[in-house]
Amino acid sequence: MINPADLGIQIPAVLVPAAHIDLSKWAVIACDQYTSNPEYWAEVRRQIGASPSTLDLILPEVYLDDPEVETKIQQINGRMQTFLAEKILVPLAPGLVLLDRRTAHVPSRKGLLLAVDLEKYDYKQGAKSLIRPTEETIADRLPPRIKIREGGILEVPHIMLLLDDPEQTVIEPLFQHIPDLPQLYDFELMMNGGHLAGYHVTAPALLNQICQALARLIEPEVTDTKYGAAEAPLLFAVGDGNHSLATAKAIWEKIKQQTADPNTLHDHPARYCLVEVVNLYDEGLIFHPIHRLLFNIDADQFFRELQRDLRCRIINTGELNAPDNPEVQYFHFCSATTTGTVVIDDPTSVLTVGTLQPFLDAYLRRHPESRIDYIHGDDNVRTLGQQPGNLGLLLPPLNKHDLFKTVIRDGALPRKTFSMGEADEKRFYFEARKIRRD
Numbered sequence: 001m002i003n004p005a006d007l008g009i010q011i012p013a014v015l016v017p018a019a020h021i022d023l024s025k026w027a028v029i030a031c032d033q034y035t036s037n038p039e040y041w042a043e044v045r046r047q048i049g050a051s052p053s054t055l056d057l058i059l060p061e062v063y064l065d066d067p068e069v070e071t072k073i074q075q076i077n078g079r080m081q082t083f084l085a086e087k088i089l090v091p092l093a094p095g096l097v098l099l100d101r102r103t104a105h106v107p108s109r110k111g112l113l114l115a116v117d118l119e120k121y122d123y124k125q126g127a128k129s130l131i132r133p134t135e136e137t138i139a140d141r142l143p144p145r146i147k148i149r150e151g152g153i154l155e156v157p158h159i160m161l162l163l164d165d166p167e168q169t170v171i172e173p174l175f176q177h178i179p180d181l182p183q184l185y186d187f188e189l190m191m192n193g194g195h196l197a198g199y200h201v202t203a204p205a206l207l208n209q210i211c212q213a214l215a216r217l218i219e220p221e222v223t224d225t226k227y228g229a230a231e232a233p234l235l236f237a238v239g240d241g242n243h244s245l246a247t248a249k250a251i252w253e254k255i256k257q258q259t260a261d262p263n264t265l266h267d268h269p270a271r272y273c274l275v276e277v278v279n280l281y282d283e284g285l286i287f288h289p290i291h292r293l294l295f296n297i298d299a300d301q302f303f304r305e306l307q308r309d310l311r312c313r314i315i316n317t318g319e320l321n322a323p324d325n326p327e328v329q330y331f332h333f334c335s336a337t338t339t340g341t342v343v344i345d346d347p348t349s350v351l352t353v354g355t356l357q358p359f360l361d362a363y364l365r366r367h368p369e370s371r372i373d374y375i376h377g378d379d380n381v382r383t384l385g386q387q388p389g390n391l392g393l394l395l396p397p398l399n400k401h402d403l404f405k406t407v408i409r410d411g412a413l414p415r416k417t418f419s420m421g422e423a424d425e426k427r428f429y430f431e432a433r434k435i436r437r438d
Contacts, residue, residue, distance in 0.1 A: 010272045011095060015090060043191070054156050057076060057429070064144055084153070098201050103424065115272040117271060123246045135238075136413070154432045162239045173209070286421055288377070292360060320340075336388045353416075
């Protein structure tokens, strides 16, 4: 038998909505989506009405600057207590949840819900831990998330971790057992989110099968072949929700510092964090670049400074066509008056985003009147970029199969480099887990 703890995982006891809850109103998309689209979240609230919902347990980031944000956080923490007291959330036996998600873009994306050990995760640059971020973690983004999680008794996860499993040995074989697995839910998601089905995996033989397959992924002969000898094993790479996982880690470290006897913390629920694991090689997992949207921007001035600081060419074609040479770094742009492409002649990083982001950071420091948002979806950034005073920057895609090797050898990528799927394919909240002791 493989000990799950050796793999940095725990078999969690999760909470799910009671049988009388309308699931189509219960599940809502990750809080870090549609951050420049308050209309989306207003429509979500309208559709939910008074029905219990995970929207009551999260703070959409579109509201982070709301003057009533402190009140909203207190209300969230209160609803967590209410949902438990009124048995709106009910516990399952310890087990994993096998997930099948259909979206408007893919017929199936398979996942596995489990808890990861925060002792096996490190988001610091250069970390060699078993669980690592794929993108840079920005410490300044943690305080509001810490405030929400610190005062709550529950977590509802939108974190997605990736496995580098080209032979499809961990998650995919479980679908052969679906006829024998208890089905937890099977329903249509709101707001063009597609369809979600979940199955409870509790059989010891299946749990051991999963652990054995995970253990094989980090055997030295396997990792040496994939990444080169002497590289520290990387089992889980954080694909989505990096700052949420970093928040859980920060709170766990604080709990350890405030506890006199560390031996009492071995099984503390805050040591773990609920996540969905997806295979990098799942055909339903499509990588998209995360685009940049600049507000209150003088486009002419922006491009003057861009050409001053970077060796690049601006092609105002009115069309968004990639260069013929796949080795060339480029990005597209759109504003209220023009569209075109910027070709970078002397890049400073392996990736376009690595060349561009330092310029954007410096530009925004020089121009505090402007601000930036990170946008999922080509259509979304084009629509917003063409509004007066805005400038949309559309970045090229990333080859997902190079992800683990790049992170292992070079460390975390620049922040907001890629997105797994389109905006409406992001993880929807469903399960919850207690993060405080009774």
